[in-house]
Amino acid sequence: MxxxxxxxxxxxxxxxVLAIDAMGxxxxxxxxxxxxxxxxxxNADASVTLVGATxxxxxxxxxxxxxxxxxxxxxxxxxSMDEPPANALRNKxxxxxxxxxxxxxxxxxxxxxxxxxxxxxxxxxRFVLKMLPGIDRPAIITVLPTMTxxxxxxxxxxxxxxxxxxxLQFGLMGVSLVSAVEHLDRPTVGLLNIGExxxxxxxxxxxxxxxxxxxxxxxxxxxxxxxxxKGKADVIVCDGFVGNxxxxxxxxxxxxxxxxxxxxxxxxxxxYVALAFAWPVIASFRRRVDHxxxxxxxLLGLRGIVxxxxxxxxxxxxxxxxxxxxxxARNGVLQKISERLAAATAPVP
Amino acid sequence: MxxxxxxxxxxxxxxxVLAIDAMGxxxxxxxxxxxxxxxxxxNADASVTLVGATxxxxxxxxxxxxxxxxxxxxxxxxxSMDEPPANALRNKxxxxxxxxxxxxxxxxxxxxxxxxxxxxxxxxxRFVLKMLPGIDRPAIITVLPTMTxxxxxxxxxxxxxxxxxxxLQFGLMGVSLVSAVEHLDRPTVGLLNIGExxxxxxxxxxxxxxxxxxxxxxxxxxxxxxxxxKGKADVIVCDGFVGNxxxxxxxxxxxxxxxxxxxxxxxxxxxYVALAFAWPVIASFRRRVDHxxxxxxxLLGLRGIVxxxxxxxxxxxxxxxxxxxxxxARNGVLQKISERLAAATAPVP
Numbered sequence: 001m002x003x004x005x006x007x008x009x010x011x012x013x014x015x016x017v018l019a020i021d022a023m024g025x026x027x028x029x030x031x032x033x034x035x036x037x038x039x040x041x042x043n044a045d046a047s048v049t050l051v052g053a054t055x056x057x058x059x060x061x062x063x064x065x066x067x068x069x070x071x072x073x074x075x076x077x078x079x080s081m082d083e084p085p086a087n088a089l090r091n092k093x094x095x096x097x098x099x100x101x102x103x104x105x106x107x108x109x110x111x112x113x114x115x116x117x118x119x120x121x122x123x124x125x126r127f128v129l130k131m132l133p134g135i136d137r138p139a140i141i142t143v144l145p146t147m148t149x150x151x152x153x154x155x156x157x158x159x160x161x162x163x164x165x166x167x168l169q170f171g172l173m174g175v176s177l178v179s180a181v182e183h184l185d186r187p188t189v190g191l192l193n194i195g196e197x198x199x200x201x202x203x204x205x206x207x208x209x210x211x212x213x214x215x216x217x218x219x220x221x222x223x224x225x226x227x228x229x230k231g232k233a234d235v236i237v238c239d240g241f242v243g244n245x246x247x248x249x250x251x252x253x254x255x256x257x258x259x260x261x262x263x264x265x266x267x268x269x270x271x272y273v274a275l276a277f278a279w280p281v282i283a284s285f286r287r288r289v290d291h292x293x294x295x296x297x298x299l300l301g302l303r304g305i306v307x308x309x310x311x312x313x314x315x316x317x318x319x320x321x322x323x324x325x326x327x328x329a330r331n332g333v334l335q336k337i338s339e340r341l342a343a344a345t346a347p348v349p
Numbered sequence: 350m351x352x353x354x355x356x357x358x359x360x361x362x363x364x365x366v367l368a369i370d371a372m373g374x375x376x377x378x379x380x381x382x383x384x385x386x387x388x389x390x391x392n393a394d395a396s397v398t399l400v401g402a403t404x405x406x407x408x409x410x411x412x413x414x415x416x417x418x419x420x421x422x423x424x425x426x427x428x429s430m431d432e433p434p435a436n437a438l439r440n441k442x443x444x445x446x447x448x449x450x451x452x453x454x455x456x457x458x459x460x461x462x463x464x465x466x467x468x469x470x471x472x473x474x475r476f477v478l479k480m481l482p483g484i485d486r487p488a489i490i491t492v493l494p495t496m497t498x499x500x501x502x503x504x505x506x507x508x509x510x511x512x513x514x515x516x517l518q519f520g521l522m523g524v525s526l527v528s529a530v531e532h533l534d535r536p537t538v539g540l541l542n543i544g545e546x547x548x549x550x551x552x553x554x555x556x557x558x559x560x561x562x563x564x565x566x567x568x569x570x571x572x573x574x575x576x577x578x579k580g581k582a583d584v585i586v587c588d589g590f591v592g593n594x595x596x597x598x599x600x601x602x603x604x605x606x607x608x609x610x611x612x613x614x615x616x617x618x619x620x621y622v623a624l625a626f627a628w629p630v631i632a633s634f635r636r637r638v639d640h641x642x643x644x645x646x647x648l649l650g651l652r653g654i655v656x657x658x659x660x661x662x663x664x665x666x667x668x669x670x671x672x673x674x675x676x677x678a679r680n681g682v683l684q685k686i687s688e689r690l691a692a693a694t695a696p697v698p
Contacts, residue, residue, distance in 0.1 A: 147605050157543050160551040194506050194593040202509040202590055225597025229605040238594070241551055244543040245591050246598045248574025253599050256496050256578040257606060257638060264634040271630050278627035281620050285613040289606060 016046040016110050018325055019103035023052035023078045023096040025115025025311045025318070032115070033060035035318035040069050043326060049103060051075050052096035075099040079120045081311055088120035089127055097121060101128045104304040110329035111305035113296070113321050115313050122158055125299055125306045132338055135301035139170050140240070140308065141177060142247065142297040143324075145289060146231030152178050153192075153228065153236045156297060157244035164207035167191065167237050169341070171217055173300040174235035176340045180331040182234070190223030190233030192242060197222070204239070212237070215344065254291065296321030298328060300337065305329055365395040365459050367674055368452035372401035372427045372445040374464025374660045374667070381464065382409035384667035388675070389418050395675060398452060400424050401445035424448040428469045430660055437469035438476055446470060450477045453653040459678035460654035462645070462670050464662050471507055474648055474655045481687055484650035488519050489589070489657065490526060491596065491646040492673075494638060495580030501527050502541075502577065502585045505646060506593035513556035516540065516586050518690070520566055522649040523584035525689045529680040531583070539572035539582030541591060547571065553588070561586070564693065603640065645670030647677060649686065654678055 018039070022032045029052065036048045047069035050057050054074045061070065077095040079088040092098060097116050103109035105128050114121050122138055131138070141154035154170050155162070171189045178187040191209055193201040200222060201209075212219040223232050225246060238246070265275040265282075275282070295317040299306040305328045309321035328334075367388070371381045378401065385397045396418035399406050403423045410419065426444040428437040441447060446465050452458035454477050463470050471487055480487070490503035503519050504511070520538045527536040540558050542550040547558055549571060561568040572581050574595060587595070614624040614631075624631070644666035648655040654677045658670035677683075 145605070147608060160543065192594060194509065194590055194597075205590075225594040225599070226601030226604065228598055229601035241543055241554075242591055242594050245541060245574040245587070245595050248543075249577055249595045249598055250574070250602050252575030252578035253602055254606070255575065256494070257603070259496060260637055261634055264630045264637070265627075267630075274627045274630050278614075278623045278630075281613045281616075281623050281627075285610055288609055288613070 016043070016326055016329055017103075017108065018046065018048045018322060018329075019073075019100040019109035019112040020048055020050050020322070021052070021097045021100040021112065021114035021116055022050040022057050023075070023116070025309065025313055026081070027314075028052075028078075029056045029060040031313060031315055031318050033057060034064060035315045035322060036070060037061075037064050037067055038315070038319050039322040039326075040067050042323075046326060047071065048322075049073050049100075049109060051100040051103070052078070073099060073103070079117050081117050083117055083120060085117070085119035085123035088117065089123045098124050098128070101125055101304075101306065104306070105129055111307065111325040113307045113309060113318075113325045115309035115311050115318060115321070117311075118157070118308055121306065121308055122299060125302050125304070129302045129304040129306070131301055132303060132341055134341055135169060135173075136166070138299040138301045138306075139166075139173060140243075140297050141174055141300055143294055144228065144247075144250075145294060146229050148231035150182075151228060151231055151234060151236055153238070153243055153247065154300065155238065155240040155243050156247055157240045158299070159240040162204060162239035164204050164211055167204070167208035167239065168211040168215060168344075169301070170237045171212055171215065171219070171235065172340050172344055173337050174237060175217055176337040177298065177300060177328070177333050178234050180333045180336045181327050184234060186218040187234035188232075189217050189219045189235045189237060190227065191219070191221065192225070192228075192236050192238035192246070193222035194224065195222065196224065208237070251291070254289070292317035293320055296324035298324065298333075303334070305334060365392070365675055365678055366452075366457065367395065367397045367671060367678075368422075368449040368458035368461035369397055369399050369671070370401065370446045370449040370461065370463035370465055371399040371406050372424070372465070374658060374662055375430070376663075377401075377427075378405045378409040380662060380664055380667050382406060383413060384664045384671060385419060386410075386413050386416055387664065387668050388671040389416050391672075392675060396420065397671075398422050398449075398458060400449040400452070401427070422448060422452070428466050430466050432466055432469060434466070434468035434472035437466065438472045447473050447477070450474055450653075450655065453655070454478055460656065460674040462656045462658060462667075462674045464658035464660050464667060464670070466660075467506070467657055470655065470657055471648060474651050474653070478651045478653040478655070480650055481652060481690055483690055484518060484522075485515070487648035487650045487655075488515075488522060489592075489646045490523055490649055492643055493577065493596075493599075494643060495578050497580035499531075500577060500580055500583060500585055502587070502592055502596065503649065504587065504589040504592050505596055506589045507648070508589040511553060511588035513553050513560055516553070516557035516588065517560040517564060517693075518650070519586045520561055520564065520568070520584065521689050521693055522686050523586060524566055525686040526647065526649060526677070526682050527583050529682045529685045530676050533583060535567040536583035537581075538566050538568045538584045538586060539576065540568075540570065541574070541577075541585050541587035541595070542571035543573065545571050545573065557586070600640070603638070641666035642669055645673035647673065647682075652683070654683060
């Protein structure tokens with residue numbers, strides 16, 4: 001365990017270094033530290049910098065075999081989950097979140113991951129890392145399971161009053177990410193709408209459809225809510241309000257169905273027996289749709305890689321968010337987004 | 350089987366008469382006629398008027414024991430599922446959909462039900478029945494299962510560019526419907542948003558929150574997507590774009606999970622055996638979350654009761670839509686909505 005950092009003066013980020021806000025999320029170091037150690041076991045080329053209260057982090061590290069690739073960086077403050085973003089930005093310059101983002105800025109880390117307050121993470125990332133040219137605010141993107149594989153949905157809540165040009169930007173950034181991490185040549189892009197015909201939807205969406213059609217992207221037109229899980233497009237674009245509602249509605253429905261299935265299987269003795277017989281099937285079904293495996297939303301449009309984990313993430317979920325950040329860094333997502341935005345011929349507001 | 354109608358001159362709608370667009374939906378009379386007959390068996394006080402091609406309807410009626418409370422009304426045209434609403438309205442004055450709505454207008458029917466083209470049904474209903482004072486367009490409302498019971502969500506796609514005043518109207522109309530059919534004294538109302546705090550959301554939603562807070566309704570504030578299925582509010586209000594995406598995303602997710610569960614249970618011989626043991630449990634789970642039992646969306650704000658069934662509805666689903674229309678008519682929903690809108694002190698655009 002060291003408290004030094006890799007050479008910052010060179011600005012080099014090879015090999016891979018993840019800056020981890022160890023204090024973020026509902027469980028803090030109790031989840032972030034073991035997840036980080038497991039990440040290191042799975043990624044021999046990587047190292048991590050655990051940022052936060054050295055005591056709390058050290059206590060968790062002591063429970064596990066030591067790993068020379070896990071460093072600790074002290075930060076004296078913590079951004080709370082319900083803290084106003086402006087307050088976190090202005091008054092907590094030594095928060096674990098801020099210091100983790102600073103490490104990306106200085107080049108000491110390839111990417112940072114936090115399970116903390118989303119608004120604060122956005123505000124701090126924008127302030128510290130700055131946006132790519134032509135982008136106003138980060139867009140939040142996540143991966144979701146589909147009947148045929150996976151799809152990426154953005155924006156998930158960062159941009160609630162979008163113009164058509166923003167939706168085009170989401171398309172450009174989403175495609176860059178997906179082509180890089182999924183190794184797809186020309187990912188398909190769908191525009192989330194309330195009907196398949198081009199005349200459907202509100203004014204902003206109709207205009208966005210026109211921009212996307214002439215963008216050079218592999219645009220397949222409008223998709224509807226149920227198409228998300230049909231795997232109709234690799235990237236699905238919507239404003240942050242709609243995306244947030246779609247994602248959270250899905251979470252709520254999945255939770256309700258899980259609870260009802262559990263209730264049905266535990267209603268009486270005979271059903272417990274049935275559950276014993278069905279357990280291997282239920283277990284593999286659960287594994288397949290385990291939302292923890294889809295944890296880790298990227299903040300796109302920044303001059304640095306920032307991944308937001310669910311606040312309630314457990315070790316597996318937080319590990320997945322770390323893997324997502326590593327994947328983005330290894331595949332040069334940032335470079336690819338910059339290139340695509342620069343090359344975009346369509347007007348960008 | 351008669352082709353006459355109840356006395357139109359009196360304008361009386363007691364006892365209950367449902368006008369059914371027998372040609373609407375993916376399956377037409379093959380679904381609508383047997384569903385109507387089953388509805389009559391379950392509702393001894395009701396009668397139905399099956400509207401459409403008398404040959405096709407008669408053929409279906411002949412397959413079942415005759416019922417004197419099932420009448421047939423000829424209509425020579427059918428609105429197709431992908432027909433532009435304006436075309437259906439202007440050029441098909443003798444469509445089964447139009448004639449069914451006309452029966453509500455004339456007072457010959459208490460309510461009408463169609464599984465046809467949604468846009469056409471809206472356009473025809475607006476034109477024939479007219480809107481209640483202060484309402485611009487119908488709002489579409491449906492009932493959804495929750496962890497604790499049921500909730501009603503509106504609008505589901507009729508109003509894609511909403512102002513705050515529209516969202517208030519949705520609240521007023523939704524509460525009127527729910528208090529009438531669920532026999533609740535003061536149903537709770539939630540505003541669908543992307544965070545619980547009043548400062549969250551886009552401009553329209555923030556303004557709508559203020560209007561709802563001073564409306565006299567039992568407003569509980571913002572709810573998020575996952576709260577829909579937690580049963581946090583009896584009525585949840587959102588613009589038609591967001592509501593449509595939330596509903597269809599739910600349908601898509603449920604369909605994916607159903608398919609994956611099926612795949613897991615049919616992967617090999619041993620899993621088939623497990624399925625045999627688990628079948629009673631799976632069956633009761635399926636019954637509990639059966640989307641067909643929630644079929645039937647009401648078009649609110651009209652001077653008449655119009656219920657839209659899913660186009661793909663089977664007999665059970667269409668029967669549920671018929672029950673929904675009957676429930677609305679019996680509980681005087683129309684009267685209650687009119688009274689509440691008239692009494693609303695908050696500004697209505």
